Amino acid sequence: MELICPAGTPASLEAAVTAGADAVYCGFRDETNARNFPGLNFSREELRKGIAFAHRHGVKVLVAINTFARAGSFGLWQSAIDDAVAAGADALILADLATLDYAASRHPAQRLHVSVQAGAANPDAIRFYVESFGVRRVVLPRVLNVTEIAAIVPETGCETEVFVFGGLCVMEEGRCSLSSYATGQSPNMNGVCSPASHVAYAERGGRIVSTLGGFTINSFGKDEPAGYPTLCKGRFAVPTGSGYIFEEPVSLDAAVMLPALSKAGVTALKIEGRQRGRAYIAQVVRHFREILAAFEQGREVRPAGLAAMAEGQASTAGAYRRGWR
């Protein structure tokens, strides 16, 4: 299985390559990718240099242009596709039908992947992308368990990629509007969930209170591990009590699922975290490279040591073995 690793900056790309990535995914410094955060992402020149560096080390670069194009602004997405192809991207990661159609028509030789943002969670949807646009790989949404993945893989007609570590989106990837309601900016169209410009932290009564767009979404007591300021991981008062009603602040860690994912026929394993620092990139990539090597050599997989990197300092195997859905 391939190891697909995140990079939010050129330094992170180099860290991922050095740490053992098979491929690195990244995006441009604009709304065309789903990690449009301040100080993050690549200029055209940085991408060109980054791809050259990666290729010198035998590593592929996948360019995420995985937001949904806004009416009247499609040129931004078209130029991102053209420029990524010109820079030598090994694949484009797309979600929007319009961007897939444009890329397939304008650059028929370019390898295309379906982003997790497309929410393609069943064989019929995936085959539609394969037959319509010739996509070669689909990144499966983080809502499927391993049994479902094993059932989908032989029916898709393309490679499959699944997340194994990092932040979790819950429920409706590519369709979530929680952040949009609070901030007016869409993660799916502007590329940023819980935009930092709308986040504030304040100390109240010994607790750190986080707000998004003026709405209080969580508070953390002294020494209580914190999470990202996203509504899906906020605490809410509901008739039955108060607490986390969507998801706790927790990161996916599916290292123990590698044998099952391999048996299911998955092609590639993806690490989330383009917004993270290069210390995270280096450590998590190296960790999974070591686990993969152990697995491929038939040695026991002993995942440990990434709790400190996890949101809320806690990890979950996520939907891969969740039973309550």
Add this chain to the structure above:
Amino acid sequence: MPDTNMTGPQAAPVRLPPWLARAIAPLPLAPLQPALALMLARIGRAHPDLYDRLGEHADKRFGIAPTDLPFAFVLEPKPRRPLARAVRTLPAGLDASIHGPLSGLIGMAEGRLDGDALFFSRILWVEGDVAAALALRNAVDDARIDFGAVLLGGFGPLGRHLADAVWQRLQGASAAPGGRGWN
């Protein structure tokens, strides 16, 4: 900057002992100012891309507050006239401030520690303009600044050796912060 060689879990930053903070509290800050100016000038010359990544946030005023030191820093990265100064307490009116132990702040700035992980573990926190703080973190992370070398590089190999020794001392007693399992 040996970040890409890390193999173990992220080390918890070491807090300077309170006795040290008390011991240096009475010392004047004036001698620090030229060293800060020198360091900022060197960073600006060596890492011009940093300003491009900071974008609109380059003109903002940042507070850097080591929680284990009796003083803090005000940083104005402005490309034409960058300013940094040590202060007893952070002044009002800053756009954003970043708080945490000195070794955590340096480790994050040098890319040895992950800022989000420090935030999750409550070791580091941000006040004010979160977008500006995030831009600064990302820009500095990408710049791969070796603060020890920048500050002490003018002293040649001796300075470099001293920088390494200080860093080793700060990391000496570190241990990985714990985590709890979830399902």
